Amino acid sequence: MEHVLSYSKSYEEGADDGPHEMSPNYYYNALKYPCPPNLSIWWNIGSMLFLVLGAQLLTGILLSTSYTADEALASVSLEYVMRDSNYGWAVRSLHMGGASMFFALIYTHVARGVYFGVYLKNPHVWYSGLSLYVLSMGVGFLGYVLPWGVMSYWGLTVITNMMTVIPGGARALDWFQGGFVISDVTLKRVFILHFLLPFVILGLSLTHVLLLHMNGSSNPLGLDETEFSVPFHPYYSIKDLAGFALLLAALVGITFTFASLTADPLQWQPVNKMKTPSVIKPEWYFLYAYAILRSIPHKAGGVSTMFAAIVGVAVFPMISGREKFQSMKVCPPARFVFLLWVANFTFLTVIGAQEPAGGWVLAGQFGTFFHLSALVMIPMIKEEWEWHLYQGARLSESCYPTKF
Numbered sequence: 183m184e185h186v187l188s189y190s191k192s193y194e195e196g197a198d199d200g201p202h203e204m205s206p207n208y209y210y211n212a213l214k215y216p217c218p219p220n221l222s223i224w225w226n227i228g229s230m231l232f233l234v235l236g237a238q239l240l241t242g243i244l245l246s247t248s249y250t251a252d253e254a255l256a257s258v259s260l261e262y263v264m265r266d267s268n269y270g271w272a273v274r275s276l277h278m279g280g281a282s283m284f285f286a287l288i289y290t291h292v293a294r295g296v297y298f299g300v301y302l303k304n305p306h307v308w309y310s311g312l313s314l315y316v317l318s319m320g321v322g323f324l325g326y327v328l329p330w331g332v333m334s335y336w337g338l339t340v341i342t343n344m345m346t347v348i349p350g351g352a353r354a355l356d357w358f359q360g361g362f363v364i365s366d367v368t369l370k371r372v373f374i375l376h377f378l379l380p381f382v383i384l385g386l387s388l389t390h391v392l393l394l395h396m397n398g399s400s401n402p403l404g405l406d407e408t409e410f411s412v413p414f415h416p417y418y419s420i421k422d423l424a425g426f427a428l429l430l431a432a433l434v435g436i437t438f439t440f441a442s443l444t445a446d447p448l449q450w451q452p453v454n455k456m457k458t459p460s461v462i463k464p465e466w467y468f469l470y471a472y473a474i475l476r477s478i479p480h481k482a483g484g485v486s487t488m489f490a491a492i493v494g495v496a497v498f499p500m501i502s503g504r505e506k507f508q509s510m511k512v513c514p515p516a517r518f519v520f521l522l523w524v525a526n527f528t529f530l531t532v533i534g535a536q537e538p539a540g541g542w543v544l545a546g547q548f549g550t551f552f553h554l555s556a557l558v559m560i561p562m563i564k565e566e567w568e569w570h571l572y573q574g575a576r577l578s579e580s581c582y583p584t585k586f
């Protein structure tokens with residue numbers, strides 16, 4: 183406790199380890215980074231994302247040593263990895279399971295951000311995170327193409343065709359494909375992008391954290407209170423290590439027990455360009471977006487609605503502004519809509535896996551409408567709720583913090 187207090191004191195006195203003072207010694211800076219003392223486990227997710235990103239880079243590089251980006255050899259080379267190369271099955275299973283884990287963590291990280299309103303204190307970190315999410319979606323999708331199974335080919339067909347809705351998109355599509363149809367050349371380009379972009383993600387992730395360190399972390403209470411900061415090391419370095427141990431146990435446990443838990447069986451069938459499968463669908467982590475894409479019976483309308491739904495969380499820092507409390511803990515109506523939003527996300531994920539017919543289409547339209555409305559409703563409700571509380575609080579000033 184003495185350590186905590188002395189650290190807080192030096193911070194108050196304006197010592198050069200405050201969040202606004204980024205010293206060029208980044209190593210020292212990372213260890214001394216002043217953190218709120220009350221960070222909950224939801225603040226572990228960011229470091230977990232780094233761990234999974236590292237695991238994906240490592241297993242990805244190992245897989246690349248045996249993978250062949252050729253229409254005739256892609257699935258055969260992965261068969262070789264699974265059956266003949268030493269521990270190839272473990273590396274590939276970890277890479278596939280790691281991708282699912284990465285997106286599960288990203289969604290939790292974003293939901294944490296929305297619930298605790300961290301975008302209010304750190305909008306620049308929020309936007310850099312959003313770019314990371316969009317890039318990660320691209321990389322995840324490109325990875326799904328590489329085994330060159332049935333879903334790889336038809337998934338690539340559906341997604342790349344979305345380019346045709348923008349002016350000049352048809353030409354851009356031909357350029358990307360390397361011809362008028364998807365071919366061997368396309369697969370090689372997909373592989374190169376899938377190999378290179380994760381390094382961009384790594385660089386952007388470091389920028390993401392650097393930006394955070396310049397302004398300081400939020401905390402679950404949502405009050406901007408830096409008075410009792412504690413240094414990152416040892417307080418949160420130990421906590422992050424505990425998170426890493428749990429995460430690795432979960433990743434290894436799940437992927438080695440249920441190696442193909444989320445994989446579509448059609449991915450194990452070789453591509454047949456003459457036969458379209460009755461249901462074309464992506465991995466589970468893109469199903470919500472896919473459900474939104476299909477719920478609008480107009481190509482350009484569907485594509486733009488899907489993009490709006492993906493990058494929609496960008497509006498949070500724009501709509502909000504007047505709040506003093508970031509967290510939803512003090513706003514039950516917003517919390518209610520938030521929980522419905524999370525449930526609706528799961529609902530859309532289920533819809534995305536169904537054949538787009540009958541009641542599923544209507545359900546998808548309802549889910550899409552709610553998803554988009556909630557993005558606007560949540561920050562508005564929070565702001566209005568607090569505004570009314572604040573007005574009330576002015577009448578009895580003692581019940582609100584002096585910061586008001």
Ligand code: HEM
Nearest residue numbers: 225227228229231232300307308311312314315387399400
């Ligand atoms: C590759 C993906 C990502 C990585 C590696 C990453 C990493 C991190 C880390 C290490 C932290 C600090 C610890 C924590 O608060 O959990 C953090 C904080 C943060 N992240 Fe991310 N993140 C990623 C994606 C995202 C996304 C998609 C968003 C939102 C759209 C986002 C928004 C934020 C925000 C606003 C904070 C600051 C939290 C605060 O104020 O305390 N991040 N991130």
